[in-house]
Amino acid sequence: MMQLTLEFGGGLELLCESKKIHNVNVEPQNGSDKLIMKDLLAWVRTNLIKERPEMFMKGDTVRPGVLVLVNDCDWELSGQLNTSLEDKDVVVFISTLHGG
């Protein structure tokens, strides 16, 4: 079991019952001891997203306009879907805002 903190912002929290911070335990997939972001996205979609999943994901990744941050760092810098997660990591999903 891996203990993770997941945060949703910029309106994405509306997809998970308006709750922004989720402390969760996620089992690594397929008997492996490693959890990568691709697995986590699938887990989030199944377990946390309660409505309009298309506002969170497109294909097997997040929809355009969503930034993913692993431990306060853009997931583009850590390998995107292949980013390996470790116990106690903080993953933030944030939808970009346009208002002003």
Next chain:
Amino acid sequence: MESVAWDTDVSRILAELESLRDTKSVIEQRILALEAQLREINLRNEVSNCDSCSPTSVLDSNSPNGLSRDAIYRYSRQLLLPSFGVEGQANLLKSSILVVGAGGLGSPALLYLAASGVGRLGIVDHDLVELSNMHRQVIHTESYIGQPKVKSAAAACLKINSTVQIVEHKEALRASNALQILNQYDIIIDATDNAPSRYMISDSCVVLGKPLVSGAALGLEGQLTVYNYKGGPCYRCLFPTPPPTTACQRCADSGVLGVVPGVIGCLQALEAIKIASAVGESLSGRMLLFDALSARIRIVKIRGRSLQCEVCGENSTFTQQHFREFDYEKFTQTPLTVPPLKLNLLPVESRISSNQYSEIISKKEPHVLVDVRPSHHFKIVSLPKSLSIPLSTLEARLPEISSAIRKEEDDVEVASGSSVQLYVVCRRGNDSQLAVQYLQKMGFASAKDIIGGLESWSKDVDPNFATY
């Protein structure tokens, strides 16, 4: 009779207001012209006689640090900062900054930029000041309602600091005029409120090689970063594909707490001042995320410039010509100046006007009115006897509609041959159509919506009915 007298009163007041506003605008034009003349004369005197410094002069070539006596006193608290000092101030006074959008973000940004002593400050906005702007667009005052935001903002900036040169661009920024406007400035601040403008401003900053301070705010959250500066990414590096239009909410629909864009706008001014005066470390390559409700500010590391970026990447062929021809509205599927969405889903026989509904009430025709707006909207204002069933809960609450219709049948003597009608209303007449489509499918065949929603009720039937 009373209502006729009341109408005459109102039209008399409106006419007088209009004529006063016209006079005011003529006087203001004259003041601006005279002020410009005065500046011109002072400037000429300064050139011919350098010993007597005019009060409006800021940079003084005779003074060892280039600052005039007045400028030294005005900016003394900034000059006293070792990390800013005379050099920082002198750089700022020589710089030019453009703020696109004089709204919730632009208001505080402009006030601080003018106060801090930016040499030349440009303002772009095509909009007029409205009462519903005042809670967050703090640069504007009530007396400017109905007037161009650019004019109101320029006047406010000059009241704080008459030595700053303010340039008014009273037009919407488009691909056809953006390069010409942005090119006149060193630093650009994106204080707009929509996706196509954000792509357009970022692209033009890349094409012109200008740093871009970008801020956004909605509800109780804000975001801030600096694009296209010191190896950092541009907006497209971060968001190569535009988001679906359903993910682009507007303050006019989703709401915004006034102080939230205020905080972000202040930080935008700060970042621009840092770049202009060449002090400190900019937010380039980092993004600030502000969550007002939980009082959290998070600064995260974002990707650098993407080599594959279509606009700023290594092999990009995006030129000024491409920019001018790029259709940003089509790219983001969002209009640049956002008119409210107007759906047209129902046949005419499934719709009634607000005037028709007003007749139904006065004739006491038996009916049920369902209001499908979210419940926090219903709490702001609603029509008498309307039943609040938000669209998102409609499916589960059909039995409530059936029983409301039965109750109406029992309460009112329904004339033979007629039946209790079902009407649906919302804010502007879009969600009500979706609701009627669904209701008709679920067996409420005669359901009809009120065209234009409560906004048209207020406009066409009852001007005292509050809009928001």
